[in-house]
Amino acid sequence: MRKEKKRSFLLGASILIVLFCFVLSSFFYMPYDPNQMDNANKFAGVSFAHWMGCDNFGRDIYSRILQGTRTTFLVAFFTIIIGGGIGTAVGAITGYFGGWIDEILMRLNDAVAAFPNFLLALVVISLIGPGTFNVIMALGIVFIPGFARIARGEFLRCRNMDYVKSAKLMGAGPFRIIIFHIFPNTIPVLLSAVTIGFNNAVIAEAGMSFLGIGVQPPDASLGRMLSEAQAYLFSTPSYAFFPGMVVVLLVLGFSLLGNGLERKA
Amino acid sequence: MKWLLKKLLIFLFTLLAISLLAFLAFQMIPGDPALSLLGTEATPERVEALRQKMGLKDPILLQFGRWLFLFVRGDMGTSYSYQMSVSEMLKGKLMITLTLTGLSFIFIILLSIPIGIFGIKKGGLINKVIGILNQITMAIPPFFGGILLTYLFGVVLRVFRPGGFVSYEQDVAGFFTYLLVPAMAIALPKAAMTIKFLQDSILKEMNQDYVRTALSRGNSQGQVLYHHILKNAMIPVITFLAMALADMVAGSIIIEQVFSIPGIGRMLIASISNRYYPVLQAIVVLMAFLVVGLNFLADILYQKLDPRMGGQKI
Numbered sequence: 001m002r003k004e005k006k007r008s009f010l011l012g013a014s015i016l017i018v019l020f021c022f023v024l025s026s027f028f029y030m031p032y033d034p035n036q037m038d039n040a041n042k043f044a045g046v047s048f049a050h051w052m053g054c055d056n057f058g059r060d061i062y063s064r065i066l067q068g069t070r071t072t073f074l075v076a077f078f079t080i081i082i083g084g085g086i087g088t089a090v091g092a093i094t095g096y097f098g099g100w101i102d103e104i105l106m107r108l109n110d111a112v113a114a115f116p117n118f119l120l121a122l123v124v125i126s127l128i129g130p131g132t133f134n135v136i137m138a139l140g141i142v143f144i145p146g147f148a149r150i151a152r153g154e155f156l157r158c159r160n161m162d163y164v165k166s167a168k169l170m171g172a173g174p175f176r177i178i179i180f181h182i183f184p185n186t187i188p189v190l191l192s193a194v195t196i197g198f199n200n201a202v203i204a205e206a207g208m209s210f211l212g213i214g215v216q217p218p219d220a221s222l223g224r225m226l227s228e229a230q231a232y233l234f235s236t237p238s239y240a241f242f243p244g245m246v247v248v249l250l251v252l253g254f255s256l257l258g259n260g261l262e263r264k265a
Numbered sequence: 266m267k268w269l270l271k272k273l274l275i276f277l278f279t280l281l282a283i284s285l286l287a288f289l290a291f292q293m294i295p296g297d298p299a300l301s302l303l304g305t306e307a308t309p310e311r312v313e314a315l316r317q318k319m320g321l322k323d324p325i326l327l328q329f330g331r332w333l334f335l336f337v338r339g340d341m342g343t344s345y346s347y348q349m350s351v352s353e354m355l356k357g358k359l360m361i362t363l364t365l366t367g368l369s370f371i372f373i374i375l376l377s378i379p380i381g382i383f384g385i386k387k388g389g390l391i392n393k394v395i396g397i398l399n400q401i402t403m404a405i406p407p408f409f410g411g412i413l414l415t416y417l418f419g420v421v422l423r424v425f426r427p428g429g430f431v432s433y434e435q436d437v438a439g440f441f442t443y444l445l446v447p448a449m450a451i452a453l454p455k456a457a458m459t460i461k462f463l464q465d466s467i468l469k470e471m472n473q474d475y476v477r478t479a480l481s482r483g484n485s486q487g488q489v490l491y492h493h494i495l496k497n498a499m500i501p502v503i504t505f506l507a508m509a510l511a512d513m514v515a516g517s518i519i520i521e522q523v524f525s526i527p528g529i530g531r532m533l534i535a536s537i538s539n540r541y542y543p544v545l546q547a548i549v550v551l552m553a554f555l556v557v558g559l560n561f562l563a564d565i566l567y568q569k570l571d572p573r574m575g576g577q578k579i
Contacts, residue, residue, distance in 0.1 A: 248401075
């Protein structure tokens, strides 16, 4: 079992590192301007010049995928910063102090958690409007309850442990205990929550952009490319294949990484 | 029976809270329905009169109470943009979405339970291959899965025509056949998750004492698997499936877009893009009721199925 976890972790990490290197390289060398249209190259096939071909406007698919993956990483990263940051803070405080605030917040949490994330994000988007920044806000808000629940469980588990008691005896204040004593012990659990969060954020961002309410044109995004490619599936299947495969690799990478990091069992 | 009553009360309270939240959320949006209905050229007096008539000047809780009362009775208001009653617009679409979800659910059960059990029985290399395929299937988001299936059935096998949706009234057989491929796209990743969940559940049960006892009493492996282990292992799976059903309601939103199926999901997206708030509000609350209802059922089912939960006592 241990060996399997290690293998899963390594495989997931290598997939993500390779993808990340491609994205990093795009900051130094992007073969074409991702929004550059070129009538002569409409639906150009796979070649040395355009090694994933061109789309319906003659834009280089490889460059657009690079830009789209950048956006995906960006959205996922800030979503986790917002959702994970606020969620962990809320969970830490309610878990450590308990009491009636904890009771109310957790009841509220249960009600929200019963809801599919995607539907909830759509509701937020319908209130604040589409766009890349709004997708980050919507997903960030939607991810708060999940992180809060996990963090709360961990802080609840740790608050009566001996090291916390001795820290209290030594005169440490509650916030010092939460941040410097308990928090480092919750990192392994939170880390696997973060990888799952990344996973969900990638799927949600691609899904929303696919529906046309995420990243707005002309900016490239993997989901948008897929929805545009769908119309040309019969003539140029490679247009849909490449961005789709990148989404699959991203999701696969994060889920393998998450499996490897999971601590229980 | 007391626990059921308690659960029911919590359930009703959740519905009330959700509808209140949804109502308030849509109240926060700037804009005056009376003004947008009459146009910007209307005199302030006329706008004021219409606001009075529409009840927009009443206290917010009274407005909510009125709206909820009408909603439960099936009157979901009027779309200002379409000048048409919302429930009229949603009736047929809800049927399509529910059929799609139902079909995908059948797919999930037909795929996951036999494959999951088969893998456990064979074990070894075969189950490893199933595990790897599972991991990959789980990573394919439904919209890309939908595109891949369109390619497979439309281009390679030539048995499916994308965009060829026919309504139920026109052609019953055509309606169901068209929905098969989208249903499969929703079902595949969920089926993969169910297989993993089922196998984990079975493996956990296999280490229990009662399994060793049953085996030592001379039962065959198969007997123990079907009569002893599965009975226990299925309980969490059923709860998982009920939760998956709620998730699939949300998943159908994207799939309807991929296969241009005129269901609730497409309506939702169109309403978001065009800011048809009354329609949006109705769909959100309707979907919320559906999801919470399914979760409620899952909860009840779990308590009923597992006698150890002491369903009577809670």
